[in-house]
Amino acid sequence: MEKLKINEIRNKARDMGVTFARHTHKTELIQAIQAAEGNCSCFATPKVGSCGQEGCCWRGACLEIAGS
Numbered sequence: 001m002e003k004l005k006i007n008e009i010r011n012k013a014r015d016m017g018v019t020f021a022r023h024t025h026k027t028e029l030i031q032a033i034q035a036a037e038g039n040c041s042c043f044a045t046p047k048v049g050s051c052g053q054e055g056c057c058w059r060g061a062c063l064e065i066a067g068s
Helices: 006-016 026-037 059-067
Strands: none
Touching: 006 026
């Protein structure tokens, strides 16, 4: 899987109207985007196996991180 690029994550957050500090970690930013989408903000947490968010655009990356 392609590495998550912080600039792309920031752009998606801006497009969705998510506000964030300049030094926000990418995991926190993705969780904020998930919440703005109405999904469980469970990226890279122990909930990955039970979050039930099959349509989440971050799911593949999350599962990869959880498997590391």
